[in-house]
Amino acid sequence: MLLSIPVFVSMGLAAFIGFVMVKGFDLAFASFGDIVWQSASIFELVAIPLFIFTGVLVEKIEAGRDLFDFAKAWVGNVPNSLGVATILACGVFAAISGSSVATAATVGIVAIPLLLQERYSRVQAGGFCAGGGTLGIIIPPSIPFILYGVITETSIGKLFIAGILPGILMMSLFMLYVLLLSRPRIVMKHTPSSSQRWEAARRGTGILLLPIIIIAAIYTGLFTPTEVGALSTVYVLLLGLVQRRLTWRRFLDAASTATRTTCMLLMLVVFGQYFAHFLTFEQVPQTIAGWITGFDAAPIVTVTLMILVYLVLGMFLESAAMLLISIPIFFPIAQHVGMDPITFGVFACIAMEIAQISPPVGINLYTIHGVSRIPLWSLAKGAAPFLLIQIGMLYVVYYFPVLSLWLPQHMMGR
16 A cells, blocks of 8 residues: 555455465465455445435535535524534434545535635634534444444444434534634624524425434334435435436436445455455454453453554545454454444444544545645644544443444334
């Protein structure tokens, strides 16, 4: 990767060379196709392009503006209310797209010009959108949850539901920080009237119903996550047609963007699975887990070491690559310290959020820089408080597993 070789090629080469050293070239080459095919033909992966397409469609029909207008109108005239509205809009959009980048970009395009116009600093404006965008991969649906479920053979539906309470708690902590601690504290120049609030609610109703539909469909057991992905896509298509915002050109643009993103992710998944297969074949995860447990350290020390490793990985790797590389190694360690697979799934996804805003490679920072031209250093400074909140949330998830397990345990049809 230091030679700028794509991550999926790096993982594939590392695993292939490892198999050649162990099995010889002929056997390694013969097994390569079988393992790659098995990794690509997992039915649950169908949900990934569906949720990506849904998120891109929402952006193309400008539903993100409706979300932000609704949040801005109903937050009220409190200090930093526009910043609070930005976090709230990110949280709602997160419950639609499953993507941190899509959340940050869609809300950032709308929110940053208004934040700057209301005299928020560039550090604040960029930090709110970059930090709030990370909610896209903890509040369901979540593409990292799908990847984690595939790797560890954990129920994706339960993982989706497990992310609800930690996601709401994290969003609330973000809003409290913006409301109470972010400086300077700014009050909006114009308070929305009652008629403006209800008009914003009317325009936003269509897209605001989608998160409710997604969560209710999974929680009641009426739909699988893959079926919910298809339902979401159809819903947004119909919404765009009813609102007369979806043109043929926008539809093709959304399909093209979703296809490119899906191809990139699936290449990571396929070769990440191949890399994980080699690690398992060589019993690397079990060896590392045995080495760590041999120290007989307190579980909190092991959890802290995992957090430190995730912080370092987040400085260099995009979240999907980080997940695919780390989970085969950390999953048995997490089980040793008593973490339920679902709890560790939430823990890992919050760690992925940290990677999204960790300099120098935090992809949310580059995304917001691309839509606003705010300097990367200012964005990193603005996102730092959100990163600290997420580190604290990792310990909360570990010490209070009921936060991630209560809703999955009460799912209908589980």
